[in-house]
Amino acid sequence: MQFQGLKAVDGISLALAPGEMLGLIGPNGAGKTTMFNMLAGSLVPTSGQIMLNGQDVTKDRPEQRLGSGLGRTFQIPRPFAEMTVLENVLTGARDQAGESVFHTWFSPRRVAREEHQNVEKARHLLDFLLLSRLEGEPARVLSGGQRKLLELARLLMADPSVLLLDEPAAGVNPSLLEVIMERIQALNAQGKAILLIEHNMDMVSRMCSRVFVMAAGRELAQGAPSDVIRDPRVIQAYLGDAA
Numbered sequence: 001m002q003f004q005g006l007k008a009v010d011g012i013s014l015a016l017a018p019g020e021m022l023g024l025i026g027p028n029g030a031g032k033t034t035m036f037n038m039l040a041g042s043l044v045p046t047s048g049q050i051m052l053n054g055q056d057v058t059k060d061r062p063e064q065r066l067g068s069g070l071g072r073t074f075q076i077p078r079p080f081a082e083m084t085v086l087e088n089v090l091t092g093a094r095d096q097a098g099e100s101v102f103h104t105w106f107s108p109r110r111v112a113r114e115e116h117q118n119v120e121k122a123r124h125l126l127d128f129l130l131l132s133r134l135e136g137e138p139a140r141v142l143s144g145g146q147r148k149l150l151e152l153a154r155l156l157m158a159d160p161s162v163l164l165l166d167e168p169a170a171g172v173n174p175s176l177l178e179v180i181m182e183r184i185q186a187l188n189a190q191g192k193a194i195l196l197i198e199h200n201m202d203m204v205s206r207m208c209s210r211v212f213v214m215a216a217g218r219e220l221a222q223g224a225p226s227d228v229i230r231d232p233r234v235i236q237a238y239l240g241d242a243a
């Protein structure tokens, strides 16, 4: 991916196996978010291909990729501040018959049934992510960590089988961090493939059996977390970042 003179992601070949949880790490500016933007469809790469379940989705828009089973979260979630927590989750539902004038007029019962099912599903997700007691509150009252959980609930409404999670632990207080980690592991245990950008190496080591390290837009290393964190090239890349 080239931005004017800068190659933000260059020659990377990254494969996420079904059901895998892979960590994507690297110092600031390594190109991780640019990778996510390309994988999720908000950036079309200047060259190269994105394949999802054997299909070329390089030119598909984010909504189309979500329809094909791939969804992402953002580093800084932006919920609809004045809508309730439950309403925010409901905005993640796909194929809402109620949004079509045709269905509202000609199959009102179908619309009502789908709405009921969506509310049930949203409540179940809020329960799974420990937000049930806040369902009627406006999203603006949520802490940073709760917003991350809300964003995840909203994403899960679309039933993606591949999740791209951008720093789910950033800015989250330690008690909520354990919950977030446990819930992400539960989603992975349900068979969802997860690509995780995360700076918290303790979390990455606990959750991922494999990590992929980027630096300056390129692949630096990949392997088991315990091996990768001892790799002198990786140490050097992070030290360079701190200097």
Ligand SMILES: Nc1ncnc2c1ncn2[C@@H]1O[C@H](COP(=O)(O)OP(=O)(O)OP(=O)(O)O)[C@@H](O)[C@H]1O
Residues within 6 Å of the ligand: 003, 006, 008, 026, 027, 028, 029, 030, 031, 032, 033, 034, 035
């Ligand atoms: N839209 C853009 N236009 C120009 N340059 C960009 C754009 N987006 C990202 N870059 C540049 O591409 C490089 C990679 O940025 P990116 O945000 O992907 O890194 P990152 O690994 O996600 O970093 P961080 O850990 O700080 O979030 C950086 O040098 C950044 O300044």
